[in-house]
Amino acid sequence: MLNIGLMKKNAIEKEIEKLRQEINLHNYRYYVLDNPVISDAGYDKLMRRLEELEAKCPRLITPDSPTQRIGAKPLEAFGTITHTTPMLSLDNAFRVEEANEFDDRIKKLLKISQESEVRGREIEYVAEPKIDGLAIELVYEDGRFVAGSTRGDGYTGEDVTQNLKTIRSIPMRLFQIQKPAPAGIKQGAGVRSQESEITYPIPSRLEVRGEVFLPLKVFEKINKERAKSGEPLFANPRNAAAGSLRQLDPRITASRPLDIFCYGVGVVEGVKFKTHWETLDALKVFGLKTNPLIKKCNGIETVLSYHKEMESGRDNLPYEVDGIVIKVNDIELQDRLGLRTRNPRWAVAYKFKPRQETTKIKNIEIGVGRTGALTPVAIMEPVEVGGVTIERATLHNQDEIDRKDVKVGDTVVVQRAGDVIPEVVMVIKEKRTGKEKPYRIPEKCPLCNANVERIGAIYYCTGGLSCPAQVKETIKHFASKRAMNIEGLGHKHIEQFVDDGFIKDVADLYYLKKEDLLKLERWADKSAENLIVAIEGSKRPTLPKLIYALGIRQVGEHMAHVLAEEFGSLEGIMKTDKEILLTIHEIGPETAEGVYDFFQEPHNIKVIEKLKKAGVVFPQMKKTSGKLSGKTFIFTGTLSSFSRDEAKELVEKQGGATASGISKKIDYVVAGAEPGSKYDEAKRMGLKIITEEEFERLLKG
Numbered sequence: 043m044l045n046i047g048l049m050k051k052n053a054i055e056k057e058i059e060k061l062r063q064e065i066n067l068h069n070y071r072y073y074v075l076d077n078p079v080i081s082d083a084g085y086d087k088l089m090r091r092l093e094e095l096e097a098k099c100p101r102l103i104t105p106d107s108p109t110q111r112i113g114a115k116p117l118e119a120f121g122t123i124t125h126t127t128p129m130l131s132l133d134n135a136f137r138v139e140e141a142n143e144f145d146d147r148i149k150k151l152l153k154i155s156q157e158s159e160v161r162g163r164e165i166e167y168v169a170e171p172k173i174d175g176l177a178i179e180l181v182y183e184d185g186r187f188v189a190g191s192t193r194g195d196g197y198t199g200e201d202v203t204q205n206l207k208t209i210r211s212i213p214m215r216l217f218q219i220q221k222p223a224p225a226g227i228k229q230g231a232g233v234r235s236q237e238s239e240i241t242y243p244i245p246s247r248l249e250v251r252g253e254v255f256l257p258l259k260v261f262e263k264i265n266k267e268r269a270k271s272g273e274p275l276f277a278n279p280r281n282a283a284a285g286s287l288r289q290l291d292p293r294i295t296a297s298r299p300l301d302i303f304c305y306g307v308g309v310v311e312g313v314k315f316k317t318h319w320e321t322l323d324a325l326k327v328f329g330l331k332t333n334p335l336i337k338k339c340n341g342i343e344t345v346l347s348y349h350k351e352m353e354s355g356r357d358n359l360p361y362e363v364d365g366i367v368i369k370v371n372d373i374e375l376q377d378r379l380g381l382r383t384r385n386p387r388w389a390v391a392y393k394f395k396p397r398q399e400t401t402k403i404k405n406i407e408i409g410v411g412r413t414g415a416l417t418p419v420a421i422m423e424p425v426e427v428g429g430v431t432i433e434r435a436t437l438h439n440q441d442e443i444d445r446k447d448v449k450v451g452d453t454v455v456v457q458r459a460g461d462v463i464p465e466v467v468m469v470i471k472e473k474r475t476g477k478e479k480p481y482r483i484p485e486k487c488p489l490c491n492a493n494v495e496r497i498g499a500i501y502y503c504t505g506g507l508s509c510p511a512q513v514k515e516t517i518k519h520f521a522s523k524r525a526m527n528i529e530g531l532g533h534k535h536i537e538q539f540v541d542d543g544f545i546k547d548v549a550d551l552y553y554l555k556k557e558d559l560l561k562l563e564r565w566a567d568k569s570a571e572n573l574i575v576a577i578e579g580s581k582r583p584t585l586p587k588l589i590y591a592l593g594i595r596q597v598g599e600h601m602a603h604v605l606a607e608e609f610g611s612l613e614g615i616m617k618t619d620k621e622i623l624l625t626i627h628e629i630g631p632e633t634a635e636g637v638y639d640f641f642q643e644p645h646n647i648k649v650i651e652k653l654k655k656a657g658v659v660f661p662q663m664k665k666t667s668g669k670l671s672g673k674t675f676i677f678t679g680t681l682s683s684f685s686r687d688e689a690k691e692l693v694e695k696q697g698g699a700t701a702s703g704i705s706k707k708i709d710y711v712v713a714g715a716e717p718g719s720k721y722d723e724a725k726r727m728g729l730k731i732i733t734e735e736e737f738e739r740l741l742k743g
């Protein structure tokens with residue numbers, strides 16, 4: 043690198059330009075393609091050099107320089123920007139009938155009726171994930187980002203240019219990406235699309251519309267920090283994104299990494315697009331970020347299955363999606379269909395089942411967990427959330443109740459995501475009448491009347507295994523699928539057995555006799571026989587499963603594997619002490635204490651002896667690193683030879699790990715039949731995708 047002092051102005055200008063192009067390219071690779079080719083240190087070096095040169099020649103600083111993304115001074119207030127064409131909103135469809143009605147309406151308006159000669163012709167749609175964030179507009183003039191605004195009332199929005207600049211996936215200059223993308227990015231004339239042979243010149247004016255959102259990971263992190271500092275939490279990523287974008291101080295926006303998906307255009311000067319698909323293709327070519335899951339669909343049926351697929355895969359996405367948007371692809375047809383007041387007739391939002399609802403808390407009850415932890419549970423007026431009726435939601439602990447200021451009688455927002463336990467998100471204070479009652483966790487366990495003690499944020503029942511709730515939960519855990527996997531032994535049965543005094547600990551399960559069961563209500567010859575067979579069949583667990591089943595504090599499935607690998611047998615773990623445990627990678631003081639204390643407890647030793655006597659096999663495990671050690675797998679689609687759980691178990695048996703969400707850490711994506719959205723994500727990220735047959739070959743080594 044040259045010494046700046048000796049450089050000619052011209053050379054500085056050239057180097058600045060080259061650095062900007064290079065940095066822009068790396069931003070694109072990192073933030074749009076999620077596929078960086080430079081180290082953080084390498085990137086920082088380029089930035090520092092650019093800063094250095096710009097400091098030397100401040101007149102060369104342009105507003106679109108990568109150095110100008112943050113650092114602008116806080117504003118007094120936002121200015122306003124009038125949209126050249128209004129930013130429309132969408133009609134909603136909630137049920138499949140409504141989506142079909144949308145299609146019928148379009149066909150009717152376009153006179154594609156049953157009788158006409160184009161009978162049976164299907165409309166070509168583009169189906170897109172509906173991102174739950176906030177709509178914005180970006181304006182590019184001659185390829186340079188000049189202004190950005192919120193949707194506002196559709197006609198006029200707030201000028202959030204400074205804040206949008208902090209979003210790294212928004213290019214400050216439009217790129218011109220040529221095949222093979224993205225290595226051959228050039229700044230010059232005609233651009234070749236990745237979809238077709240059409241070239242797109244950079245428009246003299248381009249208004250891009252898109253959705254700014256907060257990735258779920260960032261949302262969770264922000265809420266955690268807010269909880270710590272006693273600030274009110276954001277109810278959902280959309281509110282958090284809005285709160286972050288509408289900050290007068292751009293440095294606050296910059297500290298909350300927002301992202302964007304572009305999904306349309308306003309006024310475009312200098313280029314004309316024939317279809318929406320082509321528009322999206324051009325945006326992509328210009329280096330703007332579009333959603334990789336957008337799909338062209340011929341006919342409404344294809345759209346409906348897209349909706350289904352997206353809804354079932356929504357939990358695997360790193361951002362919140364609240365439905366799909368269906369758009370007529372052909373822009374001439376769009377124009378013929380036109381608008382209905384504020385909504386286009388050519389598009390509709392077909393929503394997923396909402397995950398948040400409001401309801402009223404009737405009462406707060408206490409649940410006692412396996413470890414004796416008392417969890418306050420809100421008993422609510424039943425509501426449907428995400429397609430399931432719920433009437434109980436966790437309030438986590440007393441601190442959460444206090445922080446959210448939840449009282450009995452409050453109207454609250456509840457939420458449910460996938461298999462996660464429903465939770466109370468926040469109170470709608472405007473609905474208070476004054477009759478609401480504050481709540482405190484009792485001082486005695488409501489189930490066994492033992493004293494309650496507080497450790498950290500959690501209250502524990504001190505009754506141990508004399509507390510029937512703890513006994514029941516311990517047995518439920520022991521018998522569960524991922525532990526000893528006793529099929530057909532439901533929670534209701536376990537409660538019945540404990541309540542009727544048939545079993546007092548997990549080992550008693552193996553001493554149950556068919557005759558005993560037949561004495562109980564609801565048991566018949568066949569069901570009793572089946573259960574006894576299932577219990578018998580659970581006597582040969584793998585070592586990690588056995589360890590996990592015991593319900594040792596701090597020992598989840600992963601830790602059970604670590605312990606099994608390290609000690610090779612249960613006896614080995616029983617004999618060890620805290621110091622040795624602490625030398626093992628991944629084991630911290632709390633886990634070491636949990637493991638050590640468990641085996642100091644005479645009751646636990648007695649139960650282990652009883653299990654052995656009953657014929658439960660305590661396996662030995664050879665300390666192998668396994669064929670798949672160090673490799674992480676993820677599964678998508680249906681496998682023909684195994685269930686998901688079986689496949690995962692096989693991987694783990696050979697020392698490999700499995701993941702539930704797509705990330706760069708994954709070594710193999712195993713794609714079965716009809717793979718879901720993970721497949722597309724994996725493809726986009728360039729991960730190694732293998733077939734079930736290839737997976738089987740890997741297992742065999």
Ligand code: IVH
Pocket residue numbers: 130131132133170171172173174175176177193253305306367386389391
């Ligand atoms: S298209 C004329 N596409 O949903 C079309 N909107 O009321 C206008 N949204 O305000 C919107 N993802 O904030 C479109 N792929 C997508 C979208 C999307 C999210 C939001 C946007 C809009 C609202 C619909």
